[in-house]
Amino acid sequence: MCEANAYLLKNNSETLIMEAVDKVEPEGDGIKLISIFGDQKFIKGKILSLSLVDHKIFLAEIKS
């Protein structure tokens, strides 16, 4: 399986926010993550980068 882990980058540290992410969908001012188990999480932020071979998704919060 080719799911990935999603990390939030903040102050130079990575926080794991969701494992086994299947779908990544930008929506409005954030990103919707859906895991292979169907769990959903909405992060107010943006995609910094994805590294599929490393199974990593990096997001950053948008300060409002």
Added chain:
Amino acid sequence: MCEANAYLLKNNSETLIMEAVDKVEPEGDGIKLISIFGDQKFIKGKILSLSLVDHKIFLAEIKS
């Protein structure tokens, strides 16, 4: 390996723009794609969605 194929969605049709994509990096008004072979492509557009289990990345052009 967990690379994906990148498609451009336009007028309800999908066009394959890059195979074996490893890295996806939003940059300025577009998206930089880097394949597992090191090839790079810059698409002026945005990420519509990613489906990692299906190995698919969907992008849309930004009209300017």
